[in-house]
Amino acid sequence: MSRPDISNRTLGTLVAGLAVVILIYAVGRAFLPDALKTPGSPVLYLCGVFGALLLLVSAVFVLVKRAGRGGSPPFWFNAHIIASCLGTVLVVIHSAGYLRRPPALLFLALLGLIVLGVWARIWLSRRVSSTFGEKYGHFGPLPPGQRDRLRTVIDQKSDLLHRLDPHAQEGTFSLTLAHWLRHPTLAADYAKLARAERDIIGTRRMVPPQQAYWRAAHLALGYLFVIGLIIHVITVTFFAGYVADGGDITWWHLTQW
Numbered sequence: 001m002s003r004p005d006i007s008n009r010t011l012g013t014l015v016a017g018l019a020v021v022i023l024i025y026a027v028g029r030a031f032l033p034d035a036l037k038t039p040g041s042p043v044l045y046l047c048g049v050f051g052a053l054l055l056l057v058s059a060v061f062v063l064v065k066r067a068g069r070g071g072s073p074p075f076w077f078n079a080h081i082i083a084s085c086l087g088t089v090l091v092v093i094h095s096a097g098y099l100r101r102p103p104a105l106l107f108l109a110l111l112g113l114i115v116l117g118v119w120a121r122i123w124l125s126r127r128v129s130s131t132f133g134e135k136y137g138h139f140g141p142l143p144p145g146q147r148d149r150l151r152t153v154i155d156q157k158s159d160l161l162h163r164l165d166p167h168a169q170e171g172t173f174s175l176t177l178a179h180w181l182r183h184p185t186l187a188a189d190y191a192k193l194a195r196a197e198r199d200i201i202g203t204r205r206m207v208p209p210q211q212a213y214w215r216a217a218h219l220a221l222g223y224l225f226v227i228g229l230i231i232h233v234i235t236v237t238f239f240a241g242y243v244a245d246g247g248d249i250t251w252w253h254l255t256q257w
Contacts, residue, residue: 051090
């Protein structure tokens, strides 16, 4: 069976189409009916709900990767790209063009996620691929003290792995969500040893900084977006009066604090 994939050309087309749709909306917003220009109107409220759900498909992709369950990770990777594009359009429409309030910070995080993700897929992926064909001096002999320290860390990892997952092999093992849920302390200790091993070998020093840290930056932006989204949902639902700032509350809410 062929691996499901989205080519770089298709990805570029999706992102370009996303930009065109948003531009058309920005230009033509003044000619739209009031229901599509009033922040919090029922139509725009639903656009925000469905847009947020589509954007959270990316979280499902992360869970599938970490849990090792839920289907094919490449499928969910493709789903997170397509859902993110559609979700971004809906969230932009949901905003009704009002980007002068704190929720506009969510758009900055979302824009950063899109730009960083496209850059990593189209340009950085070539660098990552070439890395596997290069020879680095770091793979040469380590100083005696470092060799002894590395041997100790690997032995500790092997002993800990036997308690964490008796059937796993240390050389190919990777922590999953199930390990963190079943044995959080052991998983944290193993992750700490894995970081110590990478530091001794100098894994991050073998590659350019953008290759070493892009994923951490992408995840950080993702976490910031999810946290901001949760805060936005809580405030408009329970603090509708504060959000409206003396104006009409046109959206569904529970309290008007």
